Amino acid sequence: MMQSPGPERARSDRLADWFVAKGATRIEADILQPAETLLDLYGEDIRARAYITADPLRGEMMLRPDFTVPVVQQHMAGGAEPAIYAYSGPVFRKQDRAGDRPSEYHQAGIEIFRRDLPEQSDALVFSLITQVLAENGLHLRPVIGDIGILMAAVRGLATTDRRKQALLRHIWRPHRFRALLDRFSGRAPMPAARKQVLDRLGQGTPADLIAQAGTFTGLRGADEITARAEALIEDARTPPLAAPEAALLYDLVSLQAPSCAALDHLRGITPLLPAITPAVDRFAARLTALSSHGIDVDTLPFEASHGRTSLEYYDGFVFSFLADDASLPPVASGGRYDALTAVLGQGRSIPAVGGVIRAGLFARLQGGQP
Amino acid sequence: MIKIGVPSKGRLMEKTFDWFGTRGVTLRLAGAEREYSGAVDGVEGVELVLLSAGEIPRELAAGRIHLGVTGSDLVRDKLADWSSLVTEWAPLGFGQADLIIAVPTCWVDVDTLDDLDAAAAAFRKAHGFRLRIATKYHRLVREFLTAQGVADYQLVDSQGATEGTVKNLTAEAIADITSSGETLRANHLKILSDALIHSSQAVLFASHAACWDTAQRATMARLAALLGLTVPEYLTRPTV
Numbered sequence: 001m002m003q004s005p006g007p008e009r010a011r012s013d014r015l016a017d018w019f020v021a022k023g024a025t026r027i028e029a030d031i032l033q034p035a036e037t038l039l040d041l042y043g044e045d046i047r048a049r050a051y052i053t054a055d056p057l058r059g060e061m062m063l064r065p066d067f068t069v070p071v072v073q074q075h076m077a078g079g080a081e082p083a084i085y086a087y088s089g090p091v092f093r094k095q096d097r098a099g100d101r102p103s104e105y106h107q108a109g110i111e112i113f114r115r116d117l118p119e120q121s122d123a124l125v126f127s128l129i130t131q132v133l134a135e136n137g138l139h140l141r142p143v144i145g146d147i148g149i150l151m152a153a154v155r156g157l158a159t160t161d162r163r164k165q166a167l168l169r170h171i172w173r174p175h176r177f178r179a180l181l182d183r184f185s186g187r188a189p190m191p192a193a194r195k196q197v198l199d200r201l202g203q204g205t206p207a208d209l210i211a212q213a214g215t216f217t218g219l220r221g222a223d224e225i226t227a228r229a230e231a232l233i234e235d236a237r238t239p240p241l242a243a244p245e246a247a248l249l250y251d252l253v254s255l256q257a258p259s260c261a262a263l264d265h266l267r268g269i270t271p272l273l274p275a276i277t278p279a280v281d282r283f284a285a286r287l288t289a290l291s292s293h294g295i296d297v298d299t300l301p302f303e304a305s306h307g308r309t310s311l312e313y314y315d316g317f318v319f320s321f322l323a324d325d326a327s328l329p330p331v332a333s334g335g336r337y338d339a340l341t342a343v344l345g346q347g348r349s350i351p352a353v354g355g356v357i358r359a360g361l362f363a364r365l366q367g368g369q370p
Numbered sequence: 371m372i373k374i375g376v377p378s379k380g381r382l383m384e385k386t387f388d389w390f391g392t393r394g395v396t397l398r399l400a401g402a403e404r405e406y407s408g409a410v411d412g413v414e415g416v417e418l419v420l421l422s423a424g425e426i427p428r429e430l431a432a433g434r435i436h437l438g439v440t441g442s443d444l445v446r447d448k449l450a451d452w453s454s455l456v457t458e459w460a461p462l463g464f465g466q467a468d469l470i471i472a473v474p475t476c477w478v479d480v481d482t483l484d485d486l487d488a489a490a491a492a493f494r495k496a497h498g499f500r501l502r503i504a505t506k507y508h509r510l511v512r513e514f515l516t517a518q519g520v521a522d523y524q525l526v527d528s529q530g531a532t533e534g535t536v537k538n539l540t541a542e543a544i545a546d547i548t549s550s551g552e553t554l555r556a557n558h559l560k561i562l563s564d565a566l567i568h569s570s571q572a573v574l575f576a577s578h579a580a581c582w583d584t585a586q587r588a589t590m591a592r593l594a595a596l597l598g599l600t601v602p603e604y605l606t607r608p609t610v
Contacts, residue, residue, distance in 0.1 A: 176519025
C-alpha cells in the first residue's frame with residue numbers, strides 16, 4: 001500500500017531529530033510487542049486494528065500499533081526523571097475498509113515524564129508540535145479537550161459509587177456513556193428486560209433463584225451472581241440524579257467553544273458542580289502556559305468530548321491537529337495519560353503527556369516534498 | 371463461462387439444487403459417487419463448482435467464482451467490508467439460523483448486553499482475566515460488541531461443540547448459530563434478550579471481482595430471466 005517508504009521514513013526521522021534538538025532523548029522500541037499487555041489495556045477491540053501473530057515460545061505477539069506503551073514500559077523500567085523522549089518509526093494498524101489509508105505508516109513522537117508542573121509539560125508538547133508544523137508551512141486546525149474535567153464531574157456526582165464507576169468505565173465509549181447517563185438521570189425509562197430481571201429477583205433470594213434455574217454451570221460463581229443481583233436491587237432503589245446536576249453533565253459533555261470562552265463557561269458552572277474546581281484550575285493553568293508559548297487561546301477551539309474514542313487512554317489534556325480534508329486522520333494528536341503509567345507500572349506511576357505526528361501525511365500535505 | 375459455487379454436501383446443497391430446479395435450472399452431481407463434480411442443465415454457459423460453504427466467501431471475493439451460495443453469516447464474518455466485494459443477489463429462504471450470545475441459565479442477574487457488560491467488569495476484577503466468549507464468528511461478534519459498547523471480554527476460538535465450552539470451563543459465555551435453541555437448553559444456557567447479532571440464511575451472492583465480459587454478462591442476463599431476478603445493478607454499468 002505504501003508508495004515510497006524512503007521519503008516518509010526520512011521525514012519521520014527528521015521530525016524526531018527536531019524534537020531531539022529541542023531537548024528530547026531519542027528512544028527506540030521493538031516492533032514486535034507482547035500482545036497480552038496491549039489486549040488487557042485496550043480490550044478485544046484492538047484485535048480489529050492490530051496485527052497479531054503467534055510466536056512459538058513467546059505466545060501472541062503484536063506489531064506495535066503505537067509507541068506510547070513500549071516507551072512507558074522502558075521508562076518505568078529505569079528511566080531518569082524527568083525525561084523527554086523522541087522516537088520515529090513505523091506503526092501498524094489494520095484497515096477494515098477498502099481505501100487509501102495505509103496500514104503501515106511512520107510516526108514521529110515526543111513523550112514527557114515529569115512529576116511537577118503538568119500544565120507546563122502539556123503546553124510544551126502542544127507548542128512544540130505547533131511550532132514544527134508552522135516551520136514546515138503546515139497551517140492546520142488545532143482542537144483541544146480535557147477528559148479530566150469530565151471525569152471530575154462524574155466523580156463529583158451525588159449518586160452511588162457503583163453508578164460513578166460505571167460512567168467512568170465507559171468514558172471513552174460516548175454512546176454507552178450517554179445511555180448510562182440517560183438511565184441514571186431518569187431521562188430514559190427502565191428497559192423492559194431490566195424490569196423483568198428485577199421482578200424475578202423480587203421472587204426469592206438469589207440463592208433460591210440460582211437453585212431453581214437448574215444445573216449450575218460455568219466458572220462465574222454463585223457468590224458473584226448473588227453480589228451482582230444485590231447490586232441490581234440496590235441500583236433500582238437509587239434515586240435518579242438530581243435534574244440540575246444531570247443537566248450540567250449533559251451541558252459539559254457537549255461544550256464546544258474557543259478556549260477562553262470555554263473557561264469562562266466552566267468557571268460559571270463550578271459553583272454548581274464544585275467537584276470540577278481542581279480540574280478547571282488545571283485547565284486555566286494550561287491555558288496560561290499555552291499563552292506563554294505564544295498560542296492564541298482566545299481562538300484555540302476547545303471541545304469537552306474531544307479524544308473520547310475507544311483505543312485511547314487519555315485522562316486529561318487531549319489535542320489534535322486536523323487538515324481541511326475531513327476524510328483524513330489527524331495529522332498530529334496526543335494527550336495526557338497519567339493512569340496508563342499506573343496500569344503498566346505495577347504499583348508505580350508517573351504523570352506523562354505526549355503526542356505523535358503522522359510523517360507520511362505531514363509530507364503529503366507539504367506538497368509531496370519529503 | 372459463469373462459475374457458480376455451491377456447498378458440496380448436506381442439506382444446504384440439496385436445498386440449493388431444489389431452489390434452482392424449481393426455476394428450470396438443473397444443478398446436479400456428475401461423475402462417480404462421492405466425486406466432487408457437477409453439471410448444469412437448462413442454461414448454456416454456466417459451470418457448477420462444488421465447494422465447502424466456508425470457502426465460498428473467499429472464492430467470491432477473489433473472483434474465482436462469479437456466483438456462490440452460502441450463509442449470509444459466513445460472508446459477513448469472513449470478508450472485511452463484504453458489501454464492497456460481493457452483492458447479495460437473492461436470499462434463498464432456507465438455512466435460517468440466528469447468531470446469538472448465550473450465558474449460563476444460572477446467571478439470574480443477566481438478561482441483556484448491559485448485564486453482560488457489568489458482569490464482565492466484575493468478573494475481570496474477581497478472576498484477573500477478561501470474561502471469555504467462545505465463538506467461531508470473530509469479526510461479527512467483535513463488531514457487534516464494539517458497537518454496543520461492551521468491554522472487559524475476550525473472544526476465544528471454538529470451531530465446534532461451542533455450547534460445551536462453558537461446562538468445560540474454557541469460556542463463560544458463547545456466541546453461536548442456533549435455530550431451535552435445543553442444544554443451548556441441553557447445555558444449561560440461555561439467550562440474551564437483546565443480543566441477536568445476525569439473522570442468517572442462505573443467499574445467492576454475485577462476485578464483484580470476477581471477470582464479467584460481454585459473454586458472461588449475456589449468460590447472466592439469461593440466467594437472471596430464468597431465475598426471475600434482475601441483473602445486479604453493478605453489472606448493468608459499462609465495463610471500464
